[in-house]
Amino acid sequence: LSHPAHEFCAVGGDAAGCGGGGDGTRILIKGGTVVNAHRAEEADVYIEDGVVVAVRPNIPVGADNVRVIDATGKYVMPGGIDPHTHLEMEFMGTVTIDDFFSGHAAALAGGTTMHIDFVIPVNGNLTAGLESYKHKAAKAAMDYGFHMAITKWNDEVAREMEVMVKEHGINSFKFFMAYKGSLMVTDDLLLQGLQKCKSLGALAMVHAENGDAVAEGQQRMIDLGITGPEGHALSRPPILEGEATARAIRLAKFINTPLYVVHVMSIDAMDEIAKAKREGQRVIGEPVVSGLVLDDSWLWDPDFTIASKYVMSPPIREAGHGKALQAALSSGILQLVGTDHCTFNSTQKAFGSDDFRKIPNGVNGLEERMHIIWDSMVETGKISVTDYVRVTSTECAKIFNIFPRKGAILEGSDADIIILNPERSFVMGAHTHHSRSNTNVYEGRKGKGMVEITISRGRVVWEDGILNLAPGSGRYVMMPPFGYIFDGIEKSDAIYRASLRAPVQRGKAGA
Numbered sequence: 001l002s003h004p005a006h007e008f009c010a011v012g013g014d015a016a017g018c019g020g021g022g023d024g025t026r027i028l029i030k031g032g033t034v035v036n037a038h039r040a041e042e043a044d045v046y047i048e049d050g051v052v053v054a055v056r057p058n059i060p061v062g063a064d065n066v067r068v069i070d071a072t073g074k075y076v077m078p079g080g081i082d083p084h085t086h087l088e089m090e091f092m093g094t095v096t097i098d099d100f101f102s103g104h105a106a107a108l109a110g111g112t113t114m115h116i117d118f119v120i121p122v123n124g125n126l127t128a129g130l131e132s133y134k135h136k137a138a139k140a141a142m143d144y145g146f147h148m149a150i151t152k153w154n155d156e157v158a159r160e161m162e163v164m165v166k167e168h169g170i171n172s173f174k175f176f177m178a179y180k181g182s183l184m185v186t187d188d189l190l191l192q193g194l195q196k197c198k199s200l201g202a203l204a205m206v207h208a209e210n211g212d213a214v215a216e217g218q219q220r221m222i223d224l225g226i227t228g229p230e231g232h233a234l235s236r237p238p239i240l241e242g243e244a245t246a247r248a249i250r251l252a253k254f255i256n257t258p259l260y261v262v263h264v265m266s267i268d269a270m271d272e273i274a275k276a277k278r279e280g281q282r283v284i285g286e287p288v289v290s291g292l293v294l295d296d297s298w299l300w301d302p303d304f305t306i307a308s309k310y311v312m313s314p315p316i317r318e319a320g321h322g323k324a325l326q327a328a329l330s331s332g333i334l335q336l337v338g339t340d341h342c343t344f345n346s347t348q349k350a351f352g353s354d355d356f357r358k359i360p361n362g363v364n365g366l367e368e369r370m371h372i373i374w375d376s377m378v379e380t381g382k383i384s385v386t387d388y389v390r391v392t393s394t395e396c397a398k399i400f401n402i403f404p405r406k407g408a409i410l411e412g413s414d415a416d417i418i419i420l421n422p423e424r425s426f427v428m429g430a431h432t433h434h435s436r437s438n439t440n441v442y443e444g445r446k447g448k449g450m451v452e453i454t455i456s457r458g459r460v461v462w463e464d465g466i467l468n469l470a471p472g473s474g475r476y477v478m479m480p481p482f483g484y485i486f487d488g489i490e491k492s493d494a495i496y497r498a499s500l501r502a503p504v505q506r507g508k509a510g511a
């Protein structure tokens with residue numbers, strides 16, 4: 001077997017340059033069921049230099065220096081891609097405890113081989129923010145990309161956005177509609193940002209909660225003497241998420257640009273997305289694992305250490321919301337699953353022991369996502385194995401314009417692959433996880449399906465419960481603008497403009 005031209009190099013580079021692993025490792029995965037989002041098939045997979053070279057039945061073993069892995073009875077799937085993480089993020093007076101090394105250890109042990117993290121600007125400055133995150137990511141052990149938050153607006157920020165897209169491979173910008181006084185943006189900024197995103201072919205993302213109303217709701221709780229973690233949920237009810245989601249969707253429609261709603265946590269928000277989709281609007285909804293499988297009862301646990309673990313925003317809701325979000329995911333209303341991995345240990349969470357407003361917001365999930373979605377959705381028959389690959393990997397690669405280099409097991413794709421044994425079971429918890437946190441919101445959770453092997457760009461990095469990481473080996477993945485979701489936008493703009501210039505045509509049949 002010969003090495004193919006590495007056809008996706010055009011999108012590689014920047015921080016770590018092109019290179020498909022390059023250490024000469026050859027692996028033949030035999031006898032498994034290879035699952036891509038478009039089909040599952042009995043096939044072997046041959047990998048060389050970090051790249052998938054062949055996918056077909058009965059590939060002969062050939063040369064001696066090829067490692068053969070028997071995958072009989074197992075699923076061979078693209079490694080997970082987590083669209084939403086916060087590694088080493090400065091937030092709420094502290095820093096998330098997982099960095100680009102421990103976070104990657106956790107991810108790889110859980111079958112995720114790439115993630116997209118949110119660069120937070122430094123005092124509103126994007127260039128400084130990127131510089132800081134490049135340093136943080138120097139120890140990366142797997143591939144990663146960046147989204148960037150926009151926290152302030154002026155001409156300089158607009159110019160920097162263009163530089164981020166054209167020179168640094170960032171094709172998405174996040175606007176926080178919550179966190180008043182720190183990250184929150186006004187509608188004015190959001191409108192300017194949506195317009196700029198559209199012109200650059202970059203995807204606008206929103207954290208959709210009404211931050212002004214949240215501040216009011218928080219004060220209400222404090223005035224009532226409710227200072228514990230339950231006050232977090234009570235102060236920011238689903239209607240505030242629904243309101244902001246609806247507002248962002250309408251503003252995106254007004255600008256005619258696609259919108260990505262991160263961490264959809266409620267029926268209220270999901271319904272707004274469903275309605276917009278029904279009307280033909282390009283809106284992507286991302287549920288996160290915690291919102292799909294946990295419920296808010298934990299926030300009432302009398303033990304602060306337990307209750308505070310579950311504080312994240314938007315809050316984890318009553319159980320009915322998670323069920324509805326699962327249904328929306330299985331029916332395509334919501335498209336891909338993230339984690340919002342944003343981990344703080346119990347000492348950090350205790351900053352808010354007498355005031356829930358000071359509990360750092362965030363939960364773990366980077367290590368757990370692939371297993372929980374398999375167990376709760378594939379094992380229960382809610383989604384097929386091909387849909388599993390779609391919602392955990394392929395859809396993310398397509399939306400952020402790095403498919404089929406990522407998100408597929410096809411000739412020429414990066415060899416980011418997992419081998420999952422559906423017969424084995426797992427138990428989760430802080431004693432066995434790879435995150436640096438001393439707590440886990442999935443403590444004691446059991447289920448079926450186990451990622452036995454993780455291959456990151458052609459290297460076996462997780463096998464038999466043992467990690468074999470190479471700090472610094474993770475590559476920065478450049479993500480080009482104008483992904484598929486922008487295709488056709490200019491046509492609908494032209495039709496809209498024409499309709500404005502021909503007012504007499506309005507209302508006539510066929511107009």
Ligand code: URP
Pocket residue numbers: 086207263311312313314340342361362363
């Ligand atoms: O509670 C959360 N979600 N923390 C991370 C920051 C964010 O809003 O995504």
Ligand code: ZN
Pocket residue numbers: 006008009012018019020
């Ligand atoms: Zn290459």
Ligand code: ZN
Pocket residue numbers: 207262263313314
């Ligand atoms: Zn958020």
Ligand code: ZN
Pocket residue numbers: 084085086340342
């Ligand atoms: Zn987040």
